[in-house]
Amino acid sequence: MDAFVSRKRVKVSASEVPQDRGADSEESTDVKLAMLVSLHPECLPDDLLDVLVACEGSVEEAASLLQSRPDSTAGTPRKRAAPPSFLGVQSSLTNHVMTKAEDGSLKPFSETAGKKSLATQKGKTLHLFDPQDIASHTPCTIIHNFLPADEANVLLEELLQESQHFTRHEFQLFSRTVKSPHSACVYVSTPEEQQQQISDYTYGGTYRAKIRQAPRELRSVSRKVQRAVNEEIQKRIREVYPDGKKLKHQSAKEWRPNAAFVNCYDGPGESVGYHSDDLTYLGPHPVIGSLSLGVEREFRIRRVVARDEEAGENAGSPAQTPQSPIKAARGDAQGQISIHLPHNSLLVMHAEMQEEWKHSIAPAQTISPHPIAGNRRINITYRWYRDTMHPRYTPRCRCGKSAILRCAKNKQETRGRYMWMCYAGYDPGKPGCSFFQWAEFDDDGDPVWEEGRSVDLAPKLVNFASQG
Numbered sequence: 001m002d003a004f005v006s007r008k009r010v011k012v013s014a015s016e017v018p019q020d021r022g023a024d025s026e027e028s029t030d031v032k033l034a035m036l037v038s039l040h041p042e043c044l045p046d047d048l049l050d051v052l053v054a055c056e057g058s059v060e061e062a063a064s065l066l067q068s069r070p071d072s073t074a075g076t077p078r079k080r081a082a083p084p085s086f087l088g089v090q091s092s093l094t095n096h097v098m099t100k101a102e103d104g105s106l107k108p109f110s111e112t113a114g115k116k117s118l119a120t121q122k123g124k125t126l127h128l129f130d131p132q133d134i135a136s137h138t139p140c141t142i143i144h145n146f147l148p149a150d151e152a153n154v155l156l157e158e159l160l161q162e163s164q165h166f167t168r169h170e171f172q173l174f175s176r177t178v179k180s181p182h183s184a185c186v187y188v189s190t191p192e193e194q195q196q197q198i199s200d201y202t203y204g205g206t207y208r209a210k211i212r213q214a215p216r217e218l219r220s221v222s223r224k225v226q227r228a229v230n231e232e233i234q235k236r237i238r239e240v241y242p243d244g245k246k247l248k249h250q251s252a253k254e255w256r257p258n259a260a261f262v263n264c265y266d267g268p269g270e271s272v273g274y275h276s277d278d279l280t281y282l283g284p285h286p287v288i289g290s291l292s293l294g295v296e297r298e299f300r301i302r303r304v305v306a307r308d309e310e311a312g313e314n315a316g317s318p319a320q321t322p323q324s325p326i327k328a329a330r331g332d333a334q335g336q337i338s339i340h341l342p343h344n345s346l347l348v349m350h351a352e353m354q355e356e357w358k359h360s361i362a363p364a365q366t367i368s369p370h371p372i373a374g375n376r377r378i379n380i381t382y383r384w385y386r387d388t389m390h391p392r393y394t395p396r397c398r399c400g401k402s403a404i405l406r407c408a409k410n411k412q413e414t415r416g417r418y419m420w421m422c423y424a425g426y427d428p429g430k431p432g433c434s435f436f437q438w439a440e441f442d443d444d445g446d447p448v449w450e451e452g453r454s455v456d457l458a459p460k461l462v463n464f465a466s467q468g
């Protein structure tokens with residue numbers, strides 16, 4: 001996961017400043033907001049943003065202001081509104097598009113707006129349930145009741161057992177150590193890979209000590225996930241992408257998961273802030289298969305709006321770029337879309353997702369307990385790390401660490417280009433070296449290195465499905 005964690009921006013000298021570095025200032029607002037959300041998951045992000053603005057962007061001041069105010073104080077951010085009462089009711093997932101009305105209650109979308117244009121407004125949430133609506137208006141597709149019921153339960157039980165080993169990612173916020181508002185663990189296929197992940201791979205810029213070998217059900221289910229995700233990718237290409245062709249830099253190969261992040265959200269307050277997933281090992285335009293088990297929760301997404309797009313003539317009407325082949329719900333540049341993820345649903349985050357959208361699991365005020373998981377939700381994101389992006393091949397910054405890959409978002413001239421950056425830009429408290437290099441990829445999204453560089457030495461991660 002590309003961390004919602006704080007990333008202190010490193011100043012680089014003028015000669016090293018790429019045109020798009022302005023993207024960072026926009027990013028940092030998100031990151032600052034994510035910090036506040038992780039500190040105050042009970043508050044609405046919009047309200048936290050107001051506090052952040054009032055404190056002229058100082059997270060430290062905003063955090064101390066929020067801390068010092070009793071709940072009853074006027075101006076204190078509102079507590080989150082109660083979630084819809086139909087949370088957890090999987091059988092009603094047909095053709096209901098709900099949106100929040102002025103008074104905060106959920107109303108059928110048809111009552112609050114014209115049926116055809118799925119419009120969201122700043123600060124509003126558009127709730128989508130129907131797989132067809134989700135496929136048409138978001139960069140995701142969903143399959144409900146994905147596994148046979150028994151198989152889903154066995155997998156859930158296995159991962160609930162595993163969850164005793166999960167840890168909370170810790171990060172530094174000024175003088176405080178802040179913990180991620182949910183626990184997680186990374187899984188790979190073999191003990192050798194486990195070691196390699198600990199020593200070579202970073203997550204959101206930091207090395208992780210907790211990597212485990214994928215247990216039986218997690219691997220076995222991956223075969224079904226692999227098949228379904230490949231089918232969904234082909235369907236997406238045929239039905240949605242321009243000229244029925246894969247996106248530029250999207251891999252043309254079969255999607256073969258070889259790593260999984262498993263998250264546990266224990267209770268309604270646990271969450272993950274808005275982020276996009278780290279591209280460093282996935283490469284450009286990755287596809288991710290995300291299986292949800294246990295308590296139903298809301299997966300919220302919002303499109304990343306470049307500053308020039310927001311200020312310019314496209315404001316309120318997101319551009320339809322080649323990478324963004326679907327016309328997103330109008331105005332969702334400002335509002336957000338909520339996709340409800342019931343037990344045993346497979347969400348496919350398609351190739352256009354990570355570069356152009358951010359996603360989160362919003363805290364809920366109430367949840368419907370699950371008969372096996374109680375208050376817990378388990379989520380597995382099956383990922384395919386590219387052999388060609390092994391940390392032995394990717395550039396090292398002047399700190400001697402593997403650089404991280406990011407996509408430029410802000411300026412029209414450079415939007416969509418990729419860059420290698422010093423990992424410390426993600427790790428607050430570390431000065432970093434301000435390393436920067438544009439990243440070049442071929443049409444299939446594999447890196448193009450300078451001539452003579454060998455890329456056959458690193459051990460390849462083993463595909464889960466190829467294991468017994």
Ligand SMILES: O=C(O)CCC(=O)C(=O)O
Nearest residue numbers: 001261263277361379381
């Ligand atoms: O829990 C989820 O559905 C999303 C998790 C996620 O975003 C991640 O692991 O990067």
Ligand SMILES: [Fe+2]
Nearest residue numbers: 001002276277
């Ligand atoms: Fe994520």
